[in-house]
Amino acid sequence: MKAREFWLLFAPSLLVMGGLLVIPLVRTVQWSFESVHYGSPGSFVGLENFATALTDPRFGRAVLFTLAVTAATVVILLVLGYLIATAINRITRSRPIVLGIMLVSYVLPNLVGAVAFSWLFDDNFGGVINRMIEFFGGNQVLWFTDQVPNGILVIVNTVWHMLPFAMLIILAGLQGVPTELREAGIIDGARAVQSHLHIIIPTIRGVLGFVTLISIMDVLRMFDNLIALSPQAASIGNESIMLYVYSVAFADGAQRLGLGSAINVLTIILILTLLIPFIRGIFKEAKAAR
Amino acid sequence: MSITKNRAFALTAAIAVGGLILTGCGAGGRTASKNATAVSCDYTAPDSATTVNVLAYNSSAVDPFTNTMVSSCTKGKVAVKHDPIDFGGQVTKTTATLSGSTGSYDIIETYSFVIPGLARDKKLRPLNDLFEKYADKYGLNDINKSMRAGMSYEGNLYALPMQAQxxxxxxxxxxxxxxxxxxxxxxxxxxxxxxxxxxxxxxxxxxxxxxxxxxxxxxxxxxxxxxxxxxxxxxxxxxxxxxxxxxxxxxxxxxxxxxxxxxxxxxxxxxxxxxxxxxxxxxxxxxxxxxxxxxxxxxxxxxxxxxxxxxxxxxxxxxxxxxxLSIDGWSIPFNTKLDPDMLFVMMASAVSEDASKASIPAAYPARNGMVTADNSPYGKAATDSIASAMPPIxxxxxxxxxxxxxxxxxxxxxxxxxxxxxxxxxxxxxxxxxx
Missing domain, CATH: 3.40.190.10 (Periplasmic binding protein-like II)
Structure with missing residues (x-):
């Protein structure tokens, strides 16, 4: 490819990336050191915003909650995604309809899905799950005001929303596993479980890494589903980092954009730290593939 | 046959998913003119095409006034636009639009609780002169005096009362x-x-x-x-x-x-x-x-x-x-570039006698004597409530x-x-x- 062709094709992407990623990132870092109000230039405050964020117990609680939900959700996504993908990989005729139904939760706007999901646990709107618990003799569960039940609710909703993505990617990975390899395992006497643990999973390791990477990034940024699922998130300690940013920087007409930016910078550092092993793995694989 | 069936399944799934996507994307279009009342809105239109952006949260009590403004004041080259928004969204957008020398909205819905703060910060245009100018034409003196006082700060009126809650x-x-x-x-x-x-x-x-x-x-x-x-x-x-x-x-x-x-x-x-x-x-x-x-x-x-x-x-x-007691009203932001007379006429039209009458029983209009026990199921309770409420600070x-x-x-x-x-x-x- 000639240099001119390369730049012709690459320039639009560069412009979009620069406009939508680089400039906002630079501005976020700049604002994190400033006191900023809408419509007026910021004034330099040094590390004050970072000090405010790091000494606010609410920020610590938001980080802990976000990490806990991320860890639990990613593990569940990988396990359930793998199991369902394996099952769907075996069906042929009804696969499109099964996939179509499964994708419903993924294509729904997150907030809409979360509102509908919350109704399953809300007596004001039927509360089907509550009725089932009652039917089996269980006690009333305070899904929206008790920290642990509410955390479970958030995790289940996040899994419900993201499972189709994980399953689809893993299914694509499974379809790429050579039949010869599986057959060789069977000839060597591998049982089903052994075949999965020692043949299939190692073969799709890269795909599983990709699902983990994307899932971690997505769950760490969770925000809109909490509006419906955790109406008093802050007071029960179930606030995500992004919801915390929104609360301190924008909600109720607040204008603490500097503080919000500082929290975002800290979040970026946190995300990068968590993703280092996966990024290194991807680089290694890319290097090996050359 | 199986290929045809598979394709049919795939098509069905695609239609189902596509339908859901479209349903999701379609949620929340621009406010239609339901609940709107046809009223006269006689402003002097600018020569060029003009869009008047209105910020007002959606509720069954506010919608009749907003819809009346949108439907009655959109004419010729002037388009009055209102996008659906909830109360929390309005609070955030009000702060944003009033922050700089230019804003996104030309008419904003305000309420008595925030008037003192916005007025102190000079975020709203005082309306005394416009009120005097158009009082007779739009019968503005029939708007409850204490509600006007509730939308005033240090003697200046900052919002034209629409309804009270x-x-x-x-x-x-x-x-x-x-x-x-x-x-x-x-x-x-x-x-x-x-x-x-x-x-x-x-x-x-x-x-x-x-x-x-x-x-x-x-x-x-x-x-x-x-x-x-x-x-x-x-x-x-x-x-x-x-x-x-x-x-x-x-x-x-x-x-x-x-x-x-x-x-x-x-x-x-x-x-x-x-x-x-x-x-x-x-x-x-x-x-x-x-x-x-x-x-x-x-x-x-x-x-x-x-x-x-x-x-x-x-x-x-x-x-x-x-x-x-919360009074809702219409305000003109300090940073709008449009003609204040035109904007005030739109606001006055939206709270005109006809528009106010039509808003009952969904709303409790700010005009005197509109709500009675006969035309509103909660009219008497609302009037009793006003009488027993502490005057706001x-x-x-x-x-x-x-x-x-x-x-x-x-x-x-x-x-x-x-x-x-x-x-x-x-x-x-x-x-x-x-x-």
Missing amino acids: MFVMAYRADVFDNLGIKVPTTFDEMIAAAKAIKAAGVMDYPIALPWLATSDIGTSFQAAMNSLDADFVSKDGTVTLDTPEAKQALQSMLSLKPYMDPQVTTFDQPKVQQQMFNGTAAMSIMFSGRMNDLTLTSNSKLSDSFKFAAPPKVNAAAKYSYDR ASPVLASVTTEIRPILVQILAGNLTINDGAAQMQAVAQKIVG
Whole structure:
């Protein structure tokens, strides 16, 4: 490819990336050191915003909650995604309809899905799950005001929303596993479980890494589903980092954009730290593939 | 055959998924002209094509006025546009649009609670001159004088009153009649009624109040303090959150908790409405704009059973009722580039006599004598509520204080903080804001 062709094709992407990623990132870092109000230039405050964020117990609680939900959700996504993908990989005729139904939760706007999901646990709107618990003799569960039940609710909703993505990617990975390899395992006497643990999973390791990477990034940024699922998130300690940013920087007409930016910078550092092993793995694989 | 079947399955799945995507994307288009009234809107149009952007939250009480403005004032080269938005969104967008020398909106919906702060910060255009100019043509002097005062600050009018909302109590007349319960006039009577209803096995949580931790809870606390002739700050601006009245207000709120859904701090007004619709609560206190919904047969089979009354007092000795009076109106932002005369005419048209009449019973218009017991099912209760409400204290710090004390208030009501400790914390936080 000639240099001119390369730049012709690459320039639009560069412009979009620069406009939508680089400039906002630079501005976020700049604002994190400033006191900023809408419509007026910021004034330099040094590390004050970072000090405010790091000494606010609410920020610590938001980080802990976000990490806990991320860890639990990613593990569940990988396990359930793998199991369902394996099952769907075996069906042929009804696969499109099964996939179509499964994708419903993924294509729904997150907030809409979360509102509908919350109704399953809300007596004001039927509360089907509550009725089932009652039917089996269980006690009333305070899904929206008790920290642990509410955390479970958030995790289940996040899994419900993201499972189709994980399953689809893993299914694509499974379809790429050579039949010869599986057959060789069977000839060597591998049982089903052994075949999965020692043949299939190692073969799709890269795909599983990709699902983990994307899932971690997505769950760490969770925000809109909490509006419906955790109406008093802050007071029960179930606030995500992004919801915390929104609360301190924008909600109720607040204008603490500097503080919000500082929290975002800290979040970026946190995300990068968590993703280092996966990024290194991807680089290694890319290097090996050359 | 199998290939055809597979394709049919794939097509069905694609249609199902596509339909859902389109349904999701289609949620929330521009406000249509339903509930709109045709009124005259005689402004001098600019020569060039002009768009007037209106910011107003959607509710059954505000929509009739907004829709009338949009449909009646859009003509020729002038387009009046309004995008659907909820109240929280309006709060955020109001702050954003008023922050710089240029804004996104030309007419904004404001309410009495925020007028002092916005007026002090010179974010709104004073309307005295325009009011005088158009008073006769649009009968603006018929707009309630005290409501105009509620939208004024230091002698200047900053919003043209559209409608008022006040707390109204809705109750299940059938349940009350069956058990021989009288309409409660104090919190103690509410509790006694709740006990009787619970004891009769009618429902577990007869009282429903909007105490959402992220918004309504502050208004409810303020209403309880108002009942005791107090507010978060006094008229001279002194913070009064650790006074005996504040503590008594907190105590009275806590006394209602055993008779309310244990998750009440997650309930906003629509959820309280839902409790009433479902028959899981027998009495509720909300802003009057929510009352008409209760009377619609399309919303609940119990719609005929709901009756309305002024809200009760916190106790028998209280001077006022557990009440908040909020006036909604139209304001012109300081940074709009459009002709203020044109904008004011649009606002005046939207609150004209015809438009105001048409908004009943969904709204309680700001014009004198519009609402009666005959044309509004909750008309008498609303009028009684206004008469028993404490006159509002106009302070520019009230909005900020309300926001900042809210998390502490939630902890008190959740039982995680004692009343004394919580009151002390709220006092400290508010004093920091007042300075």
